[in-house]
Amino acid sequence: MRAQSSATTPSRIAVGTAGTDPGGRSLGTLQAALGVVAFSLTFPATAWGLEGFGPWSLIAVRSVLAAAVAGACLLAVGVAPPERRHLPGLAVVGAGVVLGFPLLTTLALRTSTTAHAAVVVGLLPLTTALLSALRVGTRPSRTFWIAALAGAAAVIAFTVQQSGGALTSADAYLFAALLVCAAGYTEGGRLAGVMPGWQVIGWALVLCVPLTVPMAAVALTYEPVALTAHSVTGLLWVAMGSQFLGLVVWYRGMAAIGIPKASQLQLAQPLLTLVWSVLLLGEHLTVAAPLTAAAVLVCIAVTQRARG
Template identity: 75%
Template sequence: MTAQDSATPTTSIAVSSGTLLAALGVVAFSLTFPATVWGMESFGPWSLVAVRSVLAALVAGGFLLALRVPVPHRGHWAPLTVVAGGVVVGFPLLTTLALQTSTSAHAAVVVGLLPLTTAAFAALRTRRRPSRTFWAAALAGAGVVLAFTVQQSGGALHTGDLYLFGALLVCAAGYTEGGRLAAVMPGWQVIGWALMLCLPLAVAGSAVALAYEPVRLGTHGVIGVLWVAAGSTFFGLYVWYRGMAQIGIAKASQLQLAQPLLTLVWSVSLLGERLSPAAPLAAVAVLVCIAVTQRTGG
């Protein structure tokens, strides 16, 4: 048996493991919008974002302290700042503001453009260039998502979509830098240090927001804020960055094409939102695109 032959099973296991981890991240992210809607039953939008960041940072800080993780190298702080600004502050804030006027299902479908946005950022930031087939499938998936969005909104985009499009850009930048960092440090440390970087701002923001926005604690509100803090922000980003490190940023990003459709299911079952008859057709089309992107060089 040659060295190449012996390496093949290991490589296959690594790819399968990376795909599973990234898929777990997508499932965790798919619950974010419904959980945010629940959270806003108890908190205002600004206090919800600030409190979730503080709680997630406390979880991350506990792990970092317990395991005595050394402080990152000085050269890692710049990309960690991009991660913090994109996925810890920017995306949660912009999407929470959007959910004041948009439904969870609508927001989820708009954010379905994130895989293509992330792949574009990754192509610009790294030297890897996905194949033409990969780009064709990614564009097709994005086209399905966009068409579904327009159909859902009656042919016109909501005002909250401006927030959502901004969220796409900052999140794609954060995903790209986080994915690159996850190749040199564990994914949970990437999001952990990004959260710690934001902790002073999150604490100050919580103090100000809680003083101005009323808090009405309820079961849904508490579950919502706990999930977006521990489930989406910490666990979701941990497995997501680890998966990206194993299978590549561009390929992992395409798994998120399934995220809007998963969120539609949660929106119906948890929030009672109505599901469009077009959703099953969109689901099949998007899953085909995912299959193509996962079989091409990314």
């Protein structure tokens, strides 16, 4: 009976109850927040990468590089292959966060600014919470949902204000990216309750190698490459920071504090990306940005205090 109890604890944490240890919750919140910071640099880094790589080359090469690092770590530690029952979940993680989200957002960023993309993807926390409720049966409180919807409304209002109310093909890519990424986050958060978070993304990257290596070979043949300081830095960041290290701490954080609450921390991600877009890309923002930032931060505070 004692062994059965310890085995069920991780999955309970992963779906959102988050245990009762205040220190564990604080560390989990910090880890999830570090993941958000890493993700907030993804769009500016992608824009830099597109200066020297085609979209297909950038996606494939970043995945291959991240898989090489992840595979080396798994081999060095001597991690056993994942159990057969975990392979479908890892496939969802791979399809969502290794291939789908990077590809769709990179295609969007060919015609969209990073600021616009950031605010559209700001709907990711609500999308993740919804899929989490459907997939793993989490039941956040009414206060949680009110705050989450308010944060999403603020993001939508900012998006509409920035785009003048007109949706583009880039928005279609971004909305599709929301769905596949939310599915990958939800499944990854669930798996992080039964295996370390770095192994979740590590195995997902390795399992995608049969697709990403041929894709990289073909894309590099047909798309021109210009190795500049920006393009190389952007590639290295999206491969190491966004694709691997950021997801390691992100999944660990989700396992500790629960998928819905961790996902709400991402409400801060579009605002951080806006800051990076100004500092790194020289994009210009409207006065609506600080107002949206204040509204989003209030919503984050409420969701982190609301009980499931």
